[in-house]
Amino acid sequence: MTVFLLILHGLIGVVLLGAITHQATAVLRGQGSRRPGFLSRYATVDRPLFTGIIALLFVLDVCLGAVIYPRYRLDVRVPFEEMQIGWAVGLFEIKEHFAGICLATVPVYLQSWRTDCGSDSDSVRRAFTLLMAFVIWWDFLAGHVINNLRGLT
Amino acid sequence: MRSLRFSPAAFLVTYCCIYILALAFDLPLFRYYPLHGQFCWGSQHLANQGPAIVWYGIEADAGLLGALGGLLAGRFNDRRLSDFLWLVPASAMGVTVFMLRPLFR
Numbered sequence: 001m002t003v004f005l006l007i008l009h010g011l012i013g014v015v016l017l018g019a020i021t022h023q024a025t026a027v028l029r030g031q032g033s034r035r036p037g038f039l040s041r042y043a044t045v046d047r048p049l050f051t052g053i054i055a056l057l058f059v060l061d062v063c064l065g066a067v068i069y070p071r072y073r074l075d076v077r078v079p080f081e082e083m084q085i086g087w088a089v090g091l092f093e094i095k096e097h098f099a100g101i102c103l104a105t106v107p108v109y110l111q112s113w114r115t116d117c118g119s120d121s122d123s124v125r126r127a128f129t130l131l132m133a134f135v136i137w138w139d140f141l142a143g144h145v146i147n148n149l150r151g152l153t
Numbered sequence: 154m155r156s157l158r159f160s161p162a163a164f165l166v167t168y169c170c171i172y173i174l175a176l177a178f179d180l181p182l183f184r185y186y187p188l189h190g191q192f193c194w195g196s197q198h199l200a201n202q203g204p205a206i207v208w209y210g211i212e213a214d215a216g217l218l219g220a221l222g223g224l225l226a227g228r229f230n231d232r233r234l235s236d237f238l239w240l241v242p243a244s245a246m247g248v249t250v251f252m253l254r255p256l257f258r
Contacts, residue, residue, distance in 0.1 A: 074203070077204070078204060097246070097249040097253075098246055100215070108165050131239055
């Protein structure tokens with residue numbers, strides 16, 4: 001069951017990574033540049049739909065991570081501590097805290113994409129989308145490294 | 154009767170402050186000991202129960218007090234802070250990395 005949940009956690013992470021990267025690219029390209037090409041098409045997203053899906057998947061993925069967490073604490077972190085691989089423990093701790101703190105940004109992120117108040121709203125939208133993209137990328141890569149070092153069985 | 158309004162900005166600020174304080178001063182709402190599936194309230198430690206999970210308790214602290222802050226400050230004008238609001242979670246993340254630096258030595 002834990003392996004199934006871990007794979008599901010990873011798969012949701014992949015979908016989340018794709019969605020937030022599309023949205024972050026769209027935010028970085030802005031409204032001005034509309035030259036046809038790969039990036040223009042890549043940055044074309046259904047913004048309200050993507051925002052809701054990203055928020056939902058992020059919360060779901062953190063919850064799944066929280067369900068698997070006890071197995072990590074017993075079967076992975078304890079051996080890491082015994083082997084004195086402090087950086088691996090630290091990497092996971094950063095992943096856990098970034099995800100926990102980023103949960104609190106979800107309401108502002110949702111609000112920033114729902115309201116259209118001109119340039120003020122654009123800067124908030126850009127900042128929170130990029131922050132979420134950073135955390136999702138970091139957490140995905142850190143999780144991948146930890147799983148490569150010692151996965152759950 | 155005034156209807157309750159929720160302020161996402163106040164929720165974010167309260168949540169991040171409580172999260173960092175709970176982490177820095179070791180004040181989770183509860184601890185979970187996964188080896189025997191036991192819980193204990195507050196900063197109390199149980200002996201011979203294996204490793205404890207503190208993160209759930211910190212999340213509970215921050216989530217509950219953050220929601221309270223978001224509701225109490227429901228009429229707060231979010232726009233005043235909006236341009237700098239991203240600095241709050243970004244700083245909180247920076248503080249956690251700083252606190253975890255001994256693990257990377």
